Amino acid sequence: MRSGQVKDGIERAPHRSLFKAMGYTDEEIRRPIIGIANAANDIIPGHVHLDKIVEAVKAGIYMAGGLPVTFGVIGVCDGIAMNHTGMHYSLGSRELIADTIEVMATAHAFDGLVMVPNCDKIVPGMLMAAARLDLPTVVISGGPMLAGKHPEKPGQKVDLISVFEAVGAVKRGTMDERELGLIEDAACPTCGSCSGMFTANSMNCLTEVIGMGLPGNGTVPAVMAERQRMAKYAGMKVMELLGAGITPRSIMTEKAFENALAVDMALGCSTNTVLHLPAIAGEAGVKIDLSMINEVSAKTPHLCSLSPGGKDHIEDLNRAGGISAVMKVLADAGRIHGDCMTVTGKSVSENIAASRVLDADVIRPLSNPYHEQGGLAVLFGNLAPEGCVVKQSAVRDEMMVHEGPARVYNSEEAASAAIMAGEIRKGDVVVIRYEGPKGGPGMREMLTPTSTIAGMGLDGDVALITDGRFSGGTRGAAIGHVSPEASSGGPIAFVEEGDIISINIREKSIALKVEDAVLEKRKASWTPPAAKITKGYMARYSQRVSSASRGAVLDG
Structure with a gap:
């Protein structure tokens, strides 16, 4: 046994003594x-x-x-x-x-x-x-x-995402704070x-x-x-x-x-x-x-x-x-x-061998799927040469192909404030950058902006693109993991307000409609922003972390 290194032989008597200090018997130690x-x-x-x-x-x-x-x-x-x-x-x-x-x-x-x-x-x-x-x-x-149950709407299940989206509905004026409180209390009913x-x-x-x-x-x-x-x-x-x-x-x-x-x-x-x-x-x-x-x-x-x-x-x-x-x-x-x-x-x-489907509406047969393709898609293009990721099974049909002007924000907080203030219009493509593994640092999940957009009823009209990531609870045309990230000089760093971005999830493509020469000119005048965290673990992490396209693992 590998554990023999710490318990076998006369030279390990001190080690066994420490085991016995915790109440273990000779029989247990063996x-x-x-x-x-x-x-x-x-x-x-x-x-x-x-x-x-x-x-x-x-x-x-x-x-x-x-x-x-x-x-x-x-x-x-x-x-x-x-x-x-x-x-x-x-x-x-x-x-x-x-x-x-x-x-x-x-x-x-x-x-x-x-x-x-x-x-x-x-x-x-x-x-x-x-x-x-x-x-x-x-x-x-x-x-x-277990899922929660809306106390006033029989048959309607609620969960944590329901609470996030309810906040957006309150901001939009389609829900009052009383109902928000009911959903808050019901959404997470168990451990x-x-x-x-x-x-x-x-x-x-x-x-x-x-x-x-x-x-x-x-x-x-x-x-x-x-x-x-x-x-x-x-x-x-x-x-x-x-x-x-x-x-x-x-x-x-x-x-x-x-x-x-x-x-x-x-x-x-x-x-x-x-x-x-x-x-x-x-x-x-x-x-x-x-x-x-x-x-x-x-x-x-x-x-x-x-x-x-x-x-x-x-x-x-x-x-x-x-x-x-x-x-x-x-x-x-x-x-x-x-x-x-x-x-x-x-x-x-x-x-x-003995498994079988007990509800064909929850687990559909291959002949009758919810979608012909799987839940995730990786898009490639000049905005994301190394790829970016979208949960296509949670995207509304009308947003599978979208083109619109970029609304550019250098942090999640700035984007969230603009969304909640009603500054985002139908057709916009919200770009949130400097939130990648290195630039975040830590590639923050962004459930607040995506759920607020959904709660405000804009998830059929607005796309979000980021070098950060989205929560597993996100739905809508939320495209994350744009690689290379902005802090590493990826193309997302050079997007400007009003640039046209074209998204085609069906074709697995994403494009920034700006000439290469213009992007090169912007890159020449670009300076990476100062680090957001300058001491401790995350400062060290930001110096060693790899691209999201490689799993954001630590190099070396």
């Missing part, structure tokens, strides 16, 4: 040591209950003959960090999470790991660590929140990751697809007893993986990531998966090119209409058969690699 990365805290709704999940994991490990030891992992709630300085720190936390787990697992010679995350950057950060360390590992998320196909649930679902989570990991609600049972099985399974020598790199293969992209398209996942999948794959020694997304999207229809772009929530997807049922639909048509290994110790094909 067991394999399984580290549990516990992201529980009292500031994230998706994490406030994770200690209960961890207790179940510990029970499973102990029943299977291991010694469970827990350690803490940080986490940022993107919703609470939204639209202020705190959001600079969200994406950067992913790297810290991966590094923290690497430190703890290596310093203490763990034999295996169970990862217990739930929300946005925590899930990919843990998966990056799993791939890097390559120790037997199982991921068990905390599960999704868990926010109830739509936002970033947290996207990543939890894809963790299951990749094979690092047990069936049900992505969709079983946080408040269901099944989640506790799954956590116990996760503890047992990591011991089986240890015995069989199955590690993350034998699971997170190129085929597994191809499966993840296919299911991503079928579900209509968050645009943030375009940042996280390449980063995780890179740690596993697999390369994901942005062009792959369009290739997979072209042959994988959008089968699920999930919030924010659709009517259903994760609880509905779970009731309809969950991720296994989605994979079964794709596998039956030859769109999934069934021979990939998973943490069950079985292949994908074996895991989904």
Whole structure:
């Protein structure tokens, strides 16, 4: 056992003495040591209950003959960090999470790991660590929140995005503050990751697809007893993986990531998966090119209409058969690699053999999809030579092709203020720049401007383009990850007020209608702006972070 480095032989008597100081017996010390990365805290709704999940994991490990030891992992709630300085720190936390787990697992010679995350950057950060360390590992998320119910409108579900969009409706004058308060109280009725196909649930679902989570990991609600049972099985399974020598790199293969992209398209996942999948794959020694997304999207229809772009929530997807049922639909048509290994110790094909769709409106057949192409699209053109990303399944038909004048803002705050002041007109293309990985720094999510536009009823008339990113809860023609970013001298830095921008999501193109010679002249007189954060972690992060087109990983 790897843990023999810290407990075997007479020379390790001091080490064993320290274990005994914590109450461990000789019998326990002789067991394999399984580290549990516990992201529980009292500031994230998706994490406030994770200690209960961890207790179940510990029970499973102990029943299977291991010694469970827990350690803490940080986490940022993107919703609470939204639209202020705190959001600079969200994406950067992913790297810290991966590094923290690497430190703890290596310093203490763990034999295996169970990862217990739930929300946005925590899930990919843990998966990056799993791939890097390559120790037997199982991921068990905390599960999704239930959707809320509007107290005065029977049958109308509400979620966190409903609150953001209600703010826009109040600004527009189509909703009063009393109703806003009702929605605020009803939108988040339980613990868990926010109830739509936002970033947290996207990543939890894809963790299951990749094979690092047990069936049900992505969709079983946080408040269901099944989640506790799954956590116990996760503890047992990591011991089986240890015995069989199955590690993350034998699971997170190129085929597994191809499966993840296919299911991503079928579900209509968050645009943030375009940042996280390449980063995780890179740690596993697999390369994901942005062009792959369009290739997979072209042959994988959008089968699920999930919030924010659709009517259903994760609880509905779970009731309809969950991720296994989605994979079964794709596998039956030859769109999934069934021979990939998973943490069950079985292949994908074996895991989904008995799965079936229980509600064909929630998970549609390939013959009757919600959209013929998958949920995401990558656009290329002179404004984004390295690409930019849009959740096309959440774009209204009339905005799939759009051309209009640029309204240029050098920060999210400036753009949000202009939108709320009613300064944006139908047909405009709002450009928000200097919000990329380097320039942000941290590539802030921008749910406030997009949800305000939707709430004001402008999502069928106005596009937003940024070198930053949008929340998984964003809908509308919101195009993010423009690369290269403005702070690196990308073309978005040289857009001027009134320039015409042409967007064609169907053709995967985006163009700034300005002559190359004019752009070169503008570039010659351009000076990068001063750094927004000059000390601490994010100052160091901004100096090392790569382009969004490469997953915003740290170079070197």
